[in-house]
Structure formats: structure tokens, C-alpha cells
Amino acid sequence: MIIQCENGHIACSNxxxxxxxxxxxxxxxxxxxxxxxxxxxxxxxxxxxxxxxxGCKHMFCYSKKNEHEKECKFLPCLCPHSGCDFLASSEELSLHFRHRHIHSGIQFAYDKFFTIFLNSDHKTIVLQEKNDANLFLIHNNHELLGNLIHITCIGPKSKRGFHYDILARSQGSSLILQSYTKIVQGHSADAPSTGMLLIPSDFFGSGQIKLDIRVKS
Known part of the structure; x- marks a missing residue:
């Protein structure tokens, strides 16, 4: 909204x-x-x-600028592969990762448990769904009490998240997390205030732990 004073000078409402x-x-x-x-x-x-x-071809009036850019599916996302500075829409990024870095990520299918082995000092592991090529990241933050694990999905801010399960086992004990992915635009992500799995240090044994993971479609 544009406002004017008594002398005719104008300013926007903000x-x-x-x-x-x-x-x-x-x-x-x-x-x-x-x-x-x-x-x-x-x-x-x-x-x-x-x-x-x-890749966005939308044209709009200035008042719709912020509204559109919050929802734009072409928001650029950074390649999660270490040392790669490729920046593109999430769709182009998925194709790029599948063709350039296929062996540096773990392929999985929605709605099925798959197993990974996580070292205690691994910061991130990249996951790519086999059919739609969506990219996900397992984040591993080392803390005094153990390791905090959570999963994010790379995409525009308007992208919907995914429900997921993480199961960790050690010496007869089990830990389970059921949560929802935060949407991020690159490999770095702030640790969420909720929705993380704290794995005590003794679960890692020789420095590695087996995790069973399921991402739901």
C-alpha cells in the first residue's frame, strides 16, 4: 500500500x-x-x-514479489557433495547429483527400511531416492552426551517435508526416532530444537553405529 503526506510525498506502508x-x-x-x-x-x-x-519464468507486479519468492520452486540449492559449488533449482540439482556424484550418496526407496553405517565423526551423509531423485541429508552433531542425528530434505522453502524413522540398536538396547524433515537449501543446517535422536557415545562401540532408516513418501 502506498501512502502520501499532505505535501504529496509518498512512501510504502512498511x-x-x-x-x-x-x-x-x-x-x-x-x-x-x-x-x-x-x-x-x-x-x-x-x-x-x-x-x-x-528457470523461473513467472512475471508479477511488485506487490506480489515477496509472496511469489517465498513459494518459488526454483529457489537455488547448493550441491551437498563436498567441494562442489554447483547451484541450481532442486530439480536440476537432483539430476546433477545423480550424474556427477552418484557413488558419493546412498540410494534408497521410499517406505522401505534401509541400513547405513555411521561413523561417530561423520558430519553428513547424502541420501538420494531412486525414483524421484530427491536429495536428503543425515546430519550428525557430536555433543557431550553423544551424537544428535536428524534428517533434512534439500529443496525450495515451499517443498513439503517427509516423515521418517530412525532406529539405532546396541547390545540389546534400541532407540527410535519418528520425525519430519526440515527443508534446507544446502548441506549445512541448524540443528532443530526438536525432532532429533540423541545416541549415547557407548552405542558407537568401535566408533561406528548401524542405523535402520525409513523415509515415507
Whole structure:
């Protein structure tokens, strides 16, 4: 929304709030009278998405910019392979990883348990689903009490997450986590406040643990 002061100077509604409803040009009160003529001009101007170079072809008026870019499926994502700086939409990234780094990730199928062996000092392991090629990351953060494990999915912010199960066993004891993947745009991710599996250090034995994992479609 565009607002004008009594002298005709204009500002958007967000700026009015930051300015304390005083015009930046003349200090007159501002924030009560809409300037519909300028609003119509802005609505008629079409702009392209910031992610146009990654494949987005959408054109929209400026007022829709933030709304679109929050949902844009072409938001660039960084390749999770160590040392690779490939940046592209999640769809292009999945194809890139399948062709360039196929042997550095673990292939799996939705809704079926599969087994991995995780070293206590492994930071991340890349997973790629066999059919839709979606990329997932197992994150392993070492803490005083043990290792915190969680899974994320690489994709745009609008992408839906996936339910998953992690099962860890050691000397007759079992630990189970049922959680939901956070969506990230690269290999780094902040540890979530919930939805992590704490594996005590003694579960790792010789420095490695067997995990059974299932990602649900």
C-alpha cells in the first residue's frame, strides 16, 4: 500500500511504520491517505523473479514479489557433495547429483527400511531416492552426551517435508526416532530444537553405529 503526506510525498506502508508515521521529506504526518494513482502504476509494472536464471519464468507486479519468492520452486540449492559449488533449482540439482556424484550418496526407496553405517565423526551423509531423485541429508552433531542425528530434505522453502524413522540398536538396547524433515537449501543446517535422536557415545562401540532408516513418501 502506498501512502502520501499532505505535501504529496509518498512512501510504502512498511516504510511509514519504520519512520514513525512522519514523512522522510518534510516531517509531516504520513500514514493515513492512500495514493491510489501510484498504486495503480506499480500494479501495472511486471517484474521477473530473482530466480529467473535458475528457470523461473513467472512475471508479477511488485506487490506480489515477496509472496511469489517465498513459494518459488526454483529457489537455488547448493550441491551437498563436498567441494562442489554447483547451484541450481532442486530439480536440476537432483539430476546433477545423480550424474556427477552418484557413488558419493546412498540410494534408497521410499517406505522401505534401509541400513547405513555411521561413523561417530561423520558430519553428513547424502541420501538420494531412486525414483524421484530427491536429495536428503543425515546430519550428525557430536555433543557431550553423544551424537544428535536428524534428517533434512534439500529443496525450495515451499517443498513439503517427509516423515521418517530412525532406529539405532546396541547390545540389546534400541532407540527410535519418528520425525519430519526440515527443508534446507544446502548441506549445512541448524540443528532443530526438536525432532532429533540423541545416541549415547557407548552405542558407537568401535566408533561406528548401524542405523535402520525409513523415509515415507
Amino acid at each position: 516504510c511509514c511504520a519504520r519512520l514513525g508515521n512522519k514523512c522522510a521529506m518534510c516531517s509531516m504526518p504520513i500514514g493515513y491517505n492512500r495514493c491510489r494513482a501510484i498504486e495503480k502504476v506499480l500494479e501495472s509494472i511486471k517484474i521477473s523473479c530473482l530466480n529467473a536464471k535458475y
